Amino acid sequence: MNPIRFSKTLLLGLLAVPLAGVAEVSAYAGEQHRAIKALSESEIAGLRAGHGLGLARAAELNRYPGPRHVLDLSAELSLTPTQFSQLNTVFDRMHADALALGRDLIAREADLDRLFADRRATPGAVDVLTREIGRLQGELRATHLTAHVATAGILQPAQIARYDELRGYANPTAPHDHAQSHH
Numbered sequence: 260m261n262p263i264r265f266s267k268t269l270l271l272g273l274l275a276v277p278l279a280g281v282a283e284v285s286a287y288a289g290e291q292h293r294a295i296k297a298l299s300e301s302e303i304a305g306l307r308a309g310h311g312l313g314l315a316r317a318a319e320l321n322r323y324p325g326p327r328h329v330l331d332l333s334a335e336l337s338l339t340p341t342q343f344s345q346l347n348t349v350f351d352r353m354h355a356d357a358l359a360l361g362r363d364l365i366a367r368e369a370d371l372d373r374l375f376a377d378r379r380a381t382p383g384a385v386d387v388l389t390r391e392i393g394r395l396q397g398e399l400r401a402t403h404l405t406a407h408v409a410t411a412g413i414l415q416p417a418q419i420a421r422y423d424e425l426r427g428y429a430n431p432t433a434p435h436d437h438a439q440s441h442h
Contacts, residue, residue: 295368296375306361309354314400318407324422325403326350326410332425336418345413353406360399367392 290296295303305312311325319325326349329336333343371388374380411419423429 295365295372297368297372298365303365306365307358309357309361311357311403315403315407318404318411319426320428322419322423322428323404323407323411324414324419324426326353326406328426329410329414329422332422335425336414336421338418342413346410349406349409349413353402356402357399360395360402364392364395364399367395 290299293299298306302312311327315323315325326346329338330343330346330350333346338346367388371385371392374384374388414422420429
């Protein structure tokens with residue numbers, strides 16, 4: 260075999276072999292100190308405050324405005340007194356439901372965390388808690404999404420178009436990070 264070709268083959272082979280003892284740092288490093296491992300402090304704060312946490316993004320980005328944002332933009336959207344009252348009702352209902360569901364979700368996540376921290380996790384116990392957490396997450400998301408549906412039903416098409424413009428959705432090239440917004 261040609262010595263240069265052999266050297267290249269040997270070098271490529273060595274590069275392909277993982278280095279023994281080299282550990283990959285987990286993306287979760289540092290999260291082991293969280294009060295509830297599955298939730299960040301900002302997620303807990305958002306759930307406690309009844310915020311949307313991006314759960315209604317499917318509605319928001321498809322021309323179904325959020326009631327909190329519409330109320331905040333009431334002057335720019337020229338809401339009528341009736342619309343303002345109806346939107347307050349939608350928001351208050353959504354917010355009350357989101358607070359209760361968020362509180363329950365935090366509690367179940369804490370239960371799941373304790374189950375593992377106390378070394379009591381069993382397939383059955385994990386199944387029960389994760390199904391309950393999934394149900395709560397689904398209800399919380401539905402709460403926010405249905406509030407967007409109700410909001411769109413209260414607004415006129417021109418108000419929705421103006422809302423999209425004000426929120427930066429009318430320009431498809433405009434950057435927007437909805438995860439930073441709250442409903």
